[in-house]
Amino acid sequence: MQLDLAITGGTLVTAADMFAADLGIKDGRIALLGAPGTLGGAARSIDAQGMLVMPGGVDSHCHIEQLEPDGGVNEEGFESASRACLAGGTTSVITFSNQFKGHRIRDTLEEYKARARRGAMVDYSFHQIVTDPTEAVLAEDIPALIGEGIRSLKVFLTYDTSHVDDAQYLRVLAAARRGGALVTVHCENYEAIRWRSAALLADGRTAPKYHAWSRPRVVEREATHRAIALAELVDQPIQIFHVSCSEVAEEIARAQARGVKVWAETCPQYLTLTAADMDRPGFEGAKFMCSPSPRDPADRDALWQDLRRGTLDIISSDHAGSSYDGDRGKAAHGRDAPFTQVPNGVPGLAFRLPLVFSEGVSSGRIDPCRFVQLVSANPAKLFGLYPRKGTIAPGADADLVLWDPSRRVTLTQALAQHAIDYTPYEGRVVTGWPVMTLRAGQVVMERDVVTAEPGSGRFLARAPYPMIAPSGRLADGFDASAFPV
């Protein structure tokens, strides 16, 4: 077979394996894996000596070009977001299609897809946010969504414009169960945050740091327990988004131990930032505001234990937010805006893999296989992108990142390559860096320069409940007769 491209001399890493091998690509897919030196005659060859060759990152939680009820659109568009992803070794994303309350899902989904088609330079899918699960939405829109391969729904248990109450959440769980979709949940108690926030504002406590005060751990723990309990009642698999601390992870671990089908993610911000960052001088703290809030140093460090013992399965970016000095966002509200008016979310598409590799692998907390699980294989498996994404195996898309495990890099806004005008990780030094990214067999980033074409990203129709699931917690009983053999 005439290979299009061979990557030679590297150490391949998958969710389970780490071995020296050459890798051959044909028609955008991985065609061959061979012992070093066995793959001759490729049209082109890349020398990966000294590099780890890993599956491209899958970011299963990021907000891109999201439409807002007020007619606005998130400033991080598909093109800029894709650039940041590729710069950081991520080749696939699952972003969001947002339902506006009072509207049907179908009213906005096509707009999202059109925007992605125009701008995306990574492959993409959507989680459908459900904010208004009317009968029509449940009976028509959700089955239609699932039919076209959008097999995950998201609900918010907080936020004025998007939160659902228990009755609505139950209906979404039931609809997902009927259709075969996963439900993902943002877990914070809506009323508790409102109550705390009002009390803080009434007390004149408006600075960014009070964001953390408005939503302490218990607010997240309560909603997490409730989200799990109702899913348990319906017997519907769920994923908990952005777990911020072990107190919350413990609820998830308890549920997993009793057999509940629950998975969970955390994000780099909870592994690297703390609430103290929101107390930086002036309004700088606003750059670190996200929900749930970063916690204390002890919480930050303890989360690694939850990653090591398998309670948390995924590390996504939850990339979101807005520019500090831009048209909208933190600046628009003035440097003395109360914390309740500052948009939530921190940007993180590009630095997800470097931060996790540096703090995880280079610091000796996890091995490279666990790294691949967390940032690529597990999100791919949980959300039905596997085996096309998330691994290095014949037949898989040739989405790869070549990683220099010993390169030390100082993170800067320039390296982040996103549209938002700052990075919360400015000046941080990491060990381990992506030196080349391939998508569908094409080199799309080399030495921090992204060369992909807008619109080259492809929509990923996704399979139903995974056959192969993270941590062996199958969403459904495994049907031996359904082997893809």
Added chain:
Amino acid sequence: MQLDLAITGGTLVTAADMFAADLGIKDGRIALLGAPGTLGGAARSIDAQGMLVMPGGVDSHCHIEQLEPDGGVNEEGFESASRACLAGGTTSVITFSNQFKGHRIRDTLEEYKARARRGAMVDYSFHQIVTDPTEAVLAEDIPALIGEGIRSLKVFLTYDTSHVDDAQYLRVLAAARRGGALVTVHCENYEAIRWRSAALLADGRTAPKYHAWSRPRVVEREATHRAIALAELVDQPIQIFHVSCSEVAEEIARAQARGVKVWAETCPQYLTLTAADMDRPGFEGAKFMCSPSPRDPADRDALWQDLRRGTLDIISSDHAGSSYDGDRGKAAHGRDAPFTQVPNGVPGLAFRLPLVFSEGVSSGRIDPCRFVQLVSANPAKLFGLYPRKGTIAPGADADLVLWDPSRRVTLTQALAQHAIDYTPYEGRVVTGWPVMTLRAGQVVMERDVVTAEPGSGRFLARAPYPMIAPSGRLADGFDASAFPV
């Protein structure tokens, strides 16, 4: 490259991945993995259509041709054991070298190696049982062992001829830590069993079923907690052998959650048998006696949850025991021998994979990747055989099993192919069966016929603490500078 053998059309399964691919073998190793149809020109080809192609089983706990202090030798010799292994899809074993109290380790190790060299038809390594950790043993024998690649020690916390006390156990832990070996532990409280057994005999309770009465769960839980606590004190990684129930697994889960480096195995007997089996009519119950004892049906079923949530990492056979009607063993003591005189252990080399696949995968409890983890990849990784064993990747030994996932087979003593004269699983029906086994690229079993040559098995010198560990719980901090790139 001219391949020696190609296996085509199958679905390859590793600890993380499951994908349709062809596989090429050269010089006994896996040379190439290619998309279906891409591997041309092999000297020979095997059609694996409809089959799962999995790494050969690694049985990290089995007693083979073990010498006894009384001069006897376990009737299951390397040749018969190898036949049973290959019949059941297992291609590597870690068996035991036994130290006799009052003797040096070096007194017997060479004898074991010689016996293995003569009879083995699977690759093999040894755990060194330490029963008498004198200064000389600790200072000379153990470093020497480790130097030749025998990197795991075993201690018994029970049994008259082999148990060590806390002082001895601590010395073994410390010696292992100095040398870089793993310590494996049989956890039951010696004195508690003696005390209970004496009370039962004094009460006239001698039948096989009283074996279970003599060692209830608490006896195993106590020793497990103690084994972990002392390892915690020394900061030495350990593996707990043959966990029989969730009450014990819970101690392990708690330790893992606080970061203790502890792994654990269970065995098919705890997933399929119960204490009631020892209450069969006549002396039949003796066929099911092993230690720890099988428990109740609820315990048996709950263990699967511990496997699913990742507390238990390995399923080994703990193959042991002796013939029901043979020269020695259960029969030698007469049909009315008290339970304390009946040798412990049940045979299980051949049926380990079929039982776990049938109860695990075919019953929908775990996916095929988790199966490969439990019976092959995790034991290989934990005990330093990986990446040579335990996976399908270029460079790995071509030890493979072709598995028909839908074949239903009734288990019989004839199929077990071991020397012991019975199987505790007689008459049980399983779904999923090994139809061919390859070792080092050679077909050594086909349609239940084993064709390997005695002495063809190779000694496996093992690496120190694993770089890639089961469940991401590294035995040591991962050193990024030590990447094998």
Added chain:
Amino acid sequence: MQLDLAITGGTLVTAADMFAADLGIKDGRIALLGAPGTLGGAARSIDAQGMLVMPGGVDSHCHIEQLEPDGGVNEEGFESASRACLAGGTTSVITFSNQFKGHRIRDTLEEYKARARRGAMVDYSFHQIVTDPTEAVLAEDIPALIGEGIRSLKVFLTYDTSHVDDAQYLRVLAAARRGGALVTVHCENYEAIRWRSAALLADGRTAPKYHAWSRPRVVEREATHRAIALAELVDQPIQIFHVSCSEVAEEIARAQARGVKVWAETCPQYLTLTAADMDRPGFEGAKFMCSPSPRDPADRDALWQDLRRGTLDIISSDHAGSSYDGDRGKAAHGRDAPFTQVPNGVPGLAFRLPLVFSEGVSSGRIDPCRFVQLVSANPAKLFGLYPRKGTIAPGADADLVLWDPSRRVTLTQALAQHAIDYTPYEGRVVTGWPVMTLRAGQVVMERDVVTAEPGSGRFLARAPYPMIAPSGRLADGFDASAFPV
């Protein structure tokens, strides 16, 4: 001192002590405790030889003459309820004042007090149910209530006519904290029950037994965790009503272990009935319907362990319900009414103490002191009636029950002496029985004949947070300078 009455020869039991002593009463209060034979010269004397002399029961959860939003009134009036109480050894109750949605608390409270003044033959206080915590209610009504000694509020997290949402619950917690009142909570998830019930009815499952199906354990566990979490956020002491099973108690135990100020009660129905009782032939099952639902036999038995280890502090009756053949209630809806239309609640005023004594003390599960704690001392302490109620000590009200610990009695509706036309305990045999009840030094029940006068009960204004609290879990830091010395 000239005593009005002496009770001699008995064994006195308090929450901590059990000792042979004579007891002297003067002016309705306990005046003297003396070693046997030391109290001479009382106007009257009662021989308590062979009897336990215990403080009269305090029932801190019972529904009496409660007004309904539809203008009706609960058929169990103060007079009949008092008769049942005194028959069973209970001398004080805390019943409910119910707020109707859309109304102020002050609109109905006076009506309740007037009704109690007319009919009560036991001393009484009220928990104020809050269903509509408007600004006026929070700012005016609740402080006023507390000012007159009604120092506990109740919220329902379920039921159409009474449930509060999280925002309302938080406001009630905060108002209670400001005023110094305890908050009591009925914990079941409103929407989950509605969702399940609708599904059951849609499926044609209408029989009484489906009541249990409509509200499984997880529904109660979820609400309990939420009730605790929000109280944790506000730092407001709460009591959880009617815990039905250990799965729920475990949430409470975890909260207590981390220092949350949470107490909990269970009821005789959860210690003696099971869901199977609702599956009796015909419509009989309706007699056992209460919320939360009785669970399985294993749950029923395990609750005793939660009582023994101190997680649950109180056993109340939650007396409620309506007549099986009466004007309203279960009968009014016809024998084929769906379970959703059958009024909830079972009657239990009279048999609370006999059932708990028989299953607890006579069965060897708890000692008599723990019995007194659960049915008298702890409710008195938690709700501010102590030291006037709940103990035998100089100065305390002479509310006493003389108990024959060995008398065996078959429970019947006649012995229950309440207005509701059945008892769910018909035919059950208990060991231990109240043979005489005194209230304020007067004999008000003797040999099952109640002789008190309607209107003789007194309103009990209650103290703020307890100085002496059940299980040593103070509602507030103890202020040594505030000793009542």
Added chain:
Amino acid sequence: MQLDLAITGGTLVTAADMFAADLGIKDGRIALLGAPGTLGGAARSIDAQGMLVMPGGVDSHCHIEQLEPDGGVNEEGFESASRACLAGGTTSVITFSNQFKGHRIRDTLEEYKARARRGAMVDYSFHQIVTDPTEAVLAEDIPALIGEGIRSLKVFLTYDTSHVDDAQYLRVLAAARRGGALVTVHCENYEAIRWRSAALLADGRTAPKYHAWSRPRVVEREATHRAIALAELVDQPIQIFHVSCSEVAEEIARAQARGVKVWAETCPQYLTLTAADMDRPGFEGAKFMCSPSPRDPADRDALWQDLRRGTLDIISSDHAGSSYDGDRGKAAHGRDAPFTQVPNGVPGLAFRLPLVFSEGVSSGRIDPCRFVQLVSANPAKLFGLYPRKGTIAPGADADLVLWDPSRRVTLTQALAQHAIDYTPYEGRVVTGWPVMTLRAGQVVMERDVVTAEPGSGRFLARAPYPMIAPSGRLADGFDASAFPV
């Protein structure tokens, strides 16, 4: 009745109650409790205005005049120990009779009793230490002991001269079960401490602070889990001595939750000292050495939570040790003696109640009833001294302490009144102080002056398993027919 003495105007406190009352004493026992002003005509009267009147302390763990295998005797004799007890409000002790290995129990018991008869000024009983449970000891000595009312045995799981192994411990448990005695256990792993100590000494780490290093939490946790597990196996009630931290308490809480009959104590040193005290300049740290070791400040504070939630039932002194400058003890070994040669134990008889009251009640952590439970009622109940000791009720011994809850006192060696030449609490300020102690109706301490006569203390023969037990965890099923009525 002509009272010998009346105590008027005080606030009486028992394990459950706190009420204003006068108290009358006759013939050394409490005869009457009356409402204030009701007790006329006593021969003598004491004004307790402003005072708490509490049952005298019961110290169930203290080493007094203990004989050593080397022929020595502990320098804290019965007379000096009694003085310290009475100075601090303690009126009863349970000290130890020590068996020497190789000897019978009966060889030394009479000697202990004789010494106590001569010197004691408090009432006393013994725990019998069993170090050598031979057949004769088990079959003859232990039944004889129990027959004369010494109903508790003690085993050490550590210490060269006294530790028992698992086989011996099991035999003691079984003998206790046969005879109806409680077993108390010092829980630390003998071999682990030896191993750690040897390593520390080999490393030149000999200073007092290394005592803490030699026995970290895990060493105590292991032995505690083991002590419980073996008691669970035998179904024999036990008490764990001197729990030093929550990590250990958690094992006890788990056992209690599953119904194991286990109680536990802690001591003032674990509630007030930390390991840092052993790092004081020079050899001063030796003054704070006891086993288990005091832990970190966070451990010290967390223990209060275990006391509040009821996991720990008793606070004893574990008074022990030896003089800093005396004939033997710390001084004898020189100021540079390695930590392994410094005798363990700190003196604490006098300051037990003041320290616990000050840190517990005055600091708002527990209420006065819980204080009485911990230092008097619970030890009396658990060890069969109740109802003679541990409460204020007619018939009980008139052992009382009058307590000024607001008096602030600086602790000094002079106030400690013991024979050992220092107190580890020198200079600490407490709030709350005993101003008068009565034993058997006699004033034996007033304004820090002890006036009792040596030899006035009485031997307390103890009852079998308690009818009324701390925390409602009965040692045995409660037999209703056995009521002492």
